Amino acid sequence: MQPDFRQPVFRFAPSPNGHLHLGHAYSALLNAEMARRSGGRFLLRIEDIDTTRCTEALVADCLEDLAWLGLAWEEPVLRQSAHFDRYRAAAARLEAEGLLYPCFCSRAEIAAAAGADPPRDPEGAPRYPGTCRQRPPDEIAALRAGGAAFALRLDSARAARRAGAPAWREQGGVPGATMPDIAAWGDVVLVRKEIPTSYHLAVVLDDAMQGVTHVVRGMDLFAQTAIHRLLQTLLGLPEPIYHHHPLIRDADGRKLAKSAASTPLRRLRGEGISPAAIRRHLGFEA
Template identity: 60%
Template sequence: MPPVFRFAPSPNGHLHLGHAYSALLNFYRARETGGRLLLRIEDIDTTRCRPEFEAAIYEDLAWLGTSWEIPVRRQSEHLADYRAALDKLSALGLVYPAFESRAEIARLVSAREADGPWPRDPDGAPLYPGECKSLPGDARARLIASGVPYALRLDMAAACQRVAGLTWRELGEEQGGEGGIVPARPQAWGDVILARKETPTSYHLSVVVDDALQGVSEIVRGQDLFHATAVHRLLQVLLGLPEPAYRHHRLICDGEGRKLSKSSRSTGLRELRAGGASPASIRALVGLG
């Protein structure tokens, strides 16, 4: 079977040089290996994702010279797939509702830090400090029935007890980096959110379900997602999904060494195009000339 790759942007802004780099790497890997390249639109965030940004993604990627298989998978059209995965994890007793707001969580963290540093995940966010995991079932049911907003969290301790020796296969940076077997430590993320009351999925849950359903065998993505792979591998094992290989590439940063954002007009593909950039000059800018 030929390898399957994917590029999976969110239509919540215009693409920048970092997106171009990742898209081109996936396109080149598929071409070099005789594989397939899929495009996936990760549009579960209905408050930020907009049709005009999705249309711009297709336009920018075609202008770069990349091509992909159709139809394109749009996450918003497959919420039932994510709900089914969440139900499976719930049946294992690994999911619980947490009712604190973001402001309440911030206050809880602040109170705990009076006694010393509170643990944080690899992205720097504080681990969930609440106690909703210990709420009795009838109390949870009453809160849900009352209409209180909630997030569905993974009971990380219970989940990790089910999985031993968790690892992933890292193929290494595209420019000579070494690969190998990487130990996965999902517990570093604490009780991650899998869904919310108004949205039956999250990035962590939807990405592993999509990759499995689409048969993705090699995931080429940015180094900023390296540590999140531990959570994805845990969910893959719990859900009985196949294990892909991973290749985490370097990030394209701005002049001050910061990761690019979609609000950075100086590195946006549309702005660069309007200024006279060509696909060849974009490839040169990201080191693929």
């Protein structure tokens, strides 16, 4: 299924669980520039499914930083936290088709089951060993009846048999990067224990609902596209064109990240650096 490419649609979709840094600025500016050059639309989406870490103050700061950069976007801005019912419905459909199963494992239990030198997913995390996929149905029923918390995982092998191995159209990327097979990810979580969705499920549903034709994002999400293309196929969603851009790195070569306390745009603003200087530094016209 193909989206309507007659008017390209781009989006920048930050998570307000910290302040934006230069890496976010680059991705936002690139999306806006590509939309401008193609005569397309530029959307902003707030990915705030984690309602504990994502606060209204951080959302406001995010919007302020982007406006300071000179960006303009269409209103209204989609807030993922307002669409949990839509995500639940999609998960229920996949579960009814036998493609999801409940996982009651804690992180410690997963680590113990994985062993000392477990297979790892494309991001380097231990791959889930499939413990709950093998639980007897009566045990699962008893755990659910007792109110045990659980996530919902994708049975990736069954899903791959259903959908095949979807490829994707990549216009960016890094030379030599290999598109991973879904098996490399194992049984990923599609519904978290404390949140009725996951990044993977929400992002493909939102891109489809908003008519996004071009997904332009950092190379750190390249491998995850295998999951997203599989979900798009399973749910009958349109296939956008992907463009994964190089990451902005610090002086030591590390990618900028909130978790690494990379310098936020707000601090650069406070130091008197202008939006024009930021644009020039990132390779855009001021």
